[in-house]
Amino acid sequence: MSDSTRNELGMDRKITRRDFMDGVALGVGAVAAGSLLGAAGSAPAQAAPAQPGAVSRRGGVYPPGRDGMRGQNQLDNFGHQLRAGTFWDNAGEPQATGETYDLVVVGGGISGLAAARIFQQQAGRKARILVLEALDDVGGHARRNDFSTTHRQLIGYGGSQSLDAPSSFAPVAKKLLDDVGIEPERFEKYFDKDFEDRHHLGSGVFLDKESWGADFLGRWHGTPDYRKVLAGSPVKAATRAKIEEIYNGKVDYLAGLTRAQKKNKLDRITYLEFLRDHAGADADALKYLQTVSNGNWGYGIDAIGGLDAWVEPFPGFRGTFQPYWDDKPDPRMAPTAHKLWYAEDEYIYHFPEGNAGVVYSLVRKLLPEALPGKGMQTITTNRIRYGRLDQSGNRVRIRLNAPAVRIKHVGDPGTATKVDVTYLEKGKLRVVRAANVVMACQNSLIPYLTDELGDAQREALFDSRRLALCYTTVEVRNWKAFKKAELAHVRYPTAYWQSIGLDFPVSMGRYQFPDKPKDRALLHVTSSFCKPGSGEHPQDQAAYGRRQLAGTTFDEMEFRLRDQLARTLGRFGFDPADDILSITVNRWAHGYAYEYARPWDKFWPAGPLPSHVARQRWGRVAIANTDSAPRAYVDAAIGMAARAVAELTGARLPKVANGVDGIDPRKLGSGGR
Ligand SMILES: Cc1cc2nc3c(=O)[nH]c(=O)nc-3n(C[C@H](O)[C@H](O)[C@H](O)COP(=O)(O)OP(=O)(O)OC[C@H]3O[C@@H](n4cnc5c(N)ncnc54)[C@H](O)[C@@H]3O)c2cc1C
Numbered sequence: 001m002s003d004s005t006r007n008e009l010g011m012d013r014k015i016t017r018r019d020f021m022d023g024v025a026l027g028v029g030a031v032a033a034g035s036l037l038g039a040a041g042s043a044p045a046q047a048a049p050a051q052p053g054a055v056s057r058r059g060g061v062y063p064p065g066r067d068g069m070r071g072q073n074q075l076d077n078f079g080h081q082l083r084a085g086t087f088w089d090n091a092g093e094p095q096a097t098g099e100t101y102d103l104v105v106v107g108g109g110i111s112g113l114a115a116a117r118i119f120q121q122q123a124g125r126k127a128r129i130l131v132l133e134a135l136d137d138v139g140g141h142a143r144r145n146d147f148s149t150t151h152r153q154l155i156g157y158g159g160s161q162s163l164d165a166p167s168s169f170a171p172v173a174k175k176l177l178d179d180v181g182i183e184p185e186r187f188e189k190y191f192d193k194d195f196e197d198r199h200h201l202g203s204g205v206f207l208d209k210e211s212w213g214a215d216f217l218g219r220w221h222g223t224p225d226y227r228k229v230l231a232g233s234p235v236k237a238a239t240r241a242k243i244e245e246i247y248n249g250k251v252d253y254l255a256g257l258t259r260a261q262k263k264n265k266l267d268r269i270t271y272l273e274f275l276r277d278h279a280g281a282d283a284d285a286l287k288y289l290q291t292v293s294n295g296n297w298g299y300g301i302d303a304i305g306g307l308d309a310w311v312e313p314f315p316g317f318r319g320t321f322q323p324y325w326d327d328k329p330d331p332r333m334a335p336t337a338h339k340l341w342y343a344e345d346e347y348i349y350h351f352p353e354g355n356a357g358v359v360y361s362l363v364r365k366l367l368p369e370a371l372p373g374k375g376m377q378t379i380t381t382n383r384i385r386y387g388r389l390d391q392s393g394n395r396v397r398i399r400l401n402a403p404a405v406r407i408k409h410v411g412d413p414g415t416a417t418k419v420d421v422t423y424l425e426k427g428k429l430r431v432v433r434a435a436n437v438v439m440a441c442q443n444s445l446i447p448y449l450t451d452e453l454g455d456a457q458r459e460a461l462f463d464s465r466r467l468a469l470c471y472t473t474v475e476v477r478n479w480k481a482f483k484k485a486e487l488a489h490v491r492y493p494t495a496y497w498q499s500i501g502l503d504f505p506v507s508m509g510r511y512q513f514p515d516k517p518k519d520r521a522l523l524h525v526t527s528s529f530c531k532p533g534s535g536e537h538p539q540d541q542a543a544y545g546r547r548q549l550a551g552t553t554f555d556e557m558e559f560r561l562r563d564q565l566a567r568t569l570g571r572f573g574f575d576p577a578d579d580i581l582s583i584t585v586n587r588w589a590h591g592y593a594y595e596y597a598r599p600w601d602k603f604w605p606a607g608p609l610p611s612h613v614a615r616q617r618w619g620r621v622a623i624a625n626t627d628s629a630p631r632a633y634v635d636a637a638i639g640m641a642a643r644a645v646a647e648l649t650g651a652r653l654p655k656v657a658n659g660v661d662g663i664d665p666r667k668l669g670s671g672g673r
Contacts (some may be wrong), residue, residue, distance in 0.1 A: 008579030009562040012556070016475075018584040019554045020158060023135045026554075038084075048625040062383065063400075064138035064146040064356075078134075078403055079422065087405065092423050094406075094429035101128045103648075104421045104434035106404040106449075108133030109140025110160070110355065110634055111624040112440030113362040114176055114642035116396065119436070120366065121179070122649045129366075129396045130432060132423050134441070138363060138384070140633075141591070144356035145473045145584045147522065150152035154553030155380060155511065156473040156503055156522040157354025158586030163187075163634055165343030172642045172654040173635035181376050184349050187506075191348035192513070199517070201488035206568050207233055211287070211494035215567050219487060223248070239284045246279055246289075250319035253278040262321065265333050267598050271314060272533070274306045277556060279316050286533075289315065291491075291498050294528040296336065298467030298592045298632075299538040303530070305598045311337040326460035331605045334597040335631045343479075350504045352380050352511055355634055360384065365395045377509030401425070407437060407450045413619030436620050436648045440641065442466065442590055443614055443627035452618055460614035462625040467538065468529040468545040469591040472497070472561065473522055475581040481574035483517040490568055490619045495558040498527045500568070505554035520581070525561060528591075537600050557585055592632035613638070622647040629656070 015177040019026040081087035101390050102120045105112045116129050137143070140190025143158035166174070166184040177184065194201070196442045202221035209215045216233040218224075226244040227237075235243070245251060253274070254262045257438065266274065275281040275289065286301070291315055293304045301309070310317045311333055329341045351357025358380045364371040370388040373379070404423045409416035410433070422431050439446055444463035447453060453461075482488065482502055502523040505513045514521040529545025530538070561583070564574040596604035596611075603609060615628035622644035629636035637655030 016582035021587045022528050026102045034661050064144045094431045096431045099432045101130045101434045102131045102437045105131045105438045108138045108442035111641045114638045115438040115624050131398045132402045133400050139356050139359035140357045142355040144353035147475045153475045155352040160355035163349035165345045167344045168342040169635040173638040177636050182366045190508045192505040196488050202486045204490040206492050208495045245667035247315040269306045271304045271309035272302040298528045300529045300532050302535045303538045308334045308337045335595045352506050354673045364562045380508050380511045411450050419620050438624050438644045440624040460610040463610045465539045466590040467542040468549050468591040469588045470527050471586045473584045474526040477579045478518050480517045480520045481569040481572040485572040497525050500525045593627045593630045595631050618646040
């Protein structure tokens with residue numbers, strides 16, 4: 001590729017570039033040593049080449065606004081070193097800090113902070129609680145991306161996006177949101193539902209010449225007729241008609257089977273098999289549909305099960321099934337499908353900073369002095385005072401840059417009343433003592449932190465391999481090209497980035513989203529990394545995707561992003577060289593918790609479930625986090641926190657989810673079987 005092509009796209013421009021791997025700033029231009037949370041097998045991240053603009057825009061400690069040369073420190077390495085068994089070789093002698101706590105939480109994501117709050121509710125305000133977080137910011141996947149311009153502050157999200165169907169949350173999650181001041185109904189006002197109609201914005205699909213022979217952009221408003229949308233595209237007329245039939249036709253592709261037989265059939269096959277073997281989709285139709293499931297599920301149609309595809313509903317089921325709302329949920333559906341079954345909500349429950357809004361609300365509740373202000377409407381605009389998170393006089397302390405490296409009971413775990421938690425602080429090992437510990441980090445790291453577990457539990461914890469995703473936030477000079485193209489978002493079935501769109505139109509309190517096309521704005525760009533079309537188990541695909549994600553340079557990601565934007569919107573006036581002002585890449589090599597799904601996991605739902613073995617309490621240590629549900633949702637993070645705390649305090653075990661209670665799926669009805 002010539003320099004002039006790169007320069008035309010703006011690769012030589014001085015803009016702000018930020019690159020996070022599992023929340024760790026890799027440092028664009030730094031030699032990044034590897035992912036902090038790489039214990040489950042990711043390859044070390046490859047160094048991104050030097051880029052101009054990799055300088056901090058802010059003074060002081062404000063992690064959400066940081067950029068530049070970071071990530072090359074001991075934190076990056078400890079996961080790999082623990083896994084390789086080399087960590088303790090040069091670790092030095094741990095020093096006791098003399099601190100004792102009623103509860104130490106390992107991991108400051110939503111689950112860890114929720115555990116801290118629920119424990120505080122049960123043990124009382126006087127309870128002494130320490131949250132240890134490995135990274136320099138709170139929130140884990142719920143990651144805020146801040147952009148400041150001379151004109152206005154723009155706030156986006158780099159991970160956990162929205163409160164997905166809060167009406168389906170179990171009481172324990174609803175109660176916690178209420179406790180921290182989040183009133184979901186307020187999003188009815190905050191989310192501008194008329195935005196797309198007011199600006200006459202619709203949807204698009206872009207076919208790239210590398211995969212289809214020629215570039216093509218199809219656009220529509222409302223329900224598309226794919227014969228028209230794809231007219232003039234490289235897709236053959238017969239395939240276009242088949243795609244239209246699959247999306248909008250009323251053909252029963254499983255004709256002759258009873259409803260129960262249809263479910264049994266779908267339970268045994270993937271969605272791709274349904275489309276290919278029953279709906280008659282040819283190779284191009286399958287290629288067109290391959291990534292429709294990636295956003296929600298983290299993997300494609302070759303891995304998502306037929307039953308789950310039906311409940312979504314993905315295209316192809318209009319004539320095959322009658323509507324399902326008078327039916328019972330089938331227990332074989334994956335947890336996401338159960339959630340969809342019960343969901344009554346629009347997709348509007350979104351803070352500008354995504355679910356970092358939940359994190360900030362929890363921080364305010366636990367440590368009011370660290371996040372001043374009152375009411376949900378000030379969560380987005382008020383900043384955490386990072387210097388107040390870990391003050392010696394406080395009953396609750398949140399210690400950042402402090403990865404736990406060893407959890408050990410003082411004596412026999414069966415009878416001990418204390419646990420020593422060793423963590424790293426500025427390269428030195430420190431020890432605090434706790435009466436209770438909640439592990440709210442990812443499951444697959446836990447066996448490296450303790451030698452107190454049996455083989456079965458260790459194996460089950462390792463089994464929780466997460467899916468790989470990347471969310472990129474792009475600050476653009478204006479969104480006139482989107483307006484001119486009449487597009488709010490574009491799907492890319494076969495390109496590197498699978499979706500590009502305008503950020504959600506949410507205004508809260510003093511925060512106003514950019515409503516005018518001439519305004520600076522944020523784009524939300526996503527991809528999930530797997531092995532499209534391989535037909536392998538989703539977790540094996542994710543392992544492949546994780547290596548791919550970790551091995552791709554920022555430079556390459558940026559080039560592909562600029563190239564896709566230029567080819568999609570260039571003719572509507574978008575100039576990536578001039579119009580892109582900053583790029584923040586948030587790579588989640590260990591992203592969504594993998595939830596059990598058919599046809600892969602034969603043990604689902606009857607059990608025994610590996611997650612039940614994995615999350616067992618041992619001694620004074622209990623396990624929270626979404627891996628132990630396993631479901632990649634805020635309500636699961638909260639539910640698992642509540643369960644873990646109850647295991648330690650002896651409180652009644654809460655019901656943690658509707659439909660799939662995460663405790664005993666055998667109690668469910670028999671559905672359509
Ligand atoms: C890209 C993306 C989009 C998502 N979108 C949504 C969405 O729209 N809605 C939704 O409900 N859910 C979404 N999720 C799911 C998300 O995982 C949950 O919402 C939730 O944020 C998970 O919280 P958690 O606390 O269980 O895990 P995490 O967020 O992974 O938090 C674990 C924390 O533990 C820390 N840690 C790890 N090891 C150590 C150690 N040794 N010592 C100390 N700390 C440690 C980590 O740094 C991290 O901060 C999304 C996830 C991703 C990746």
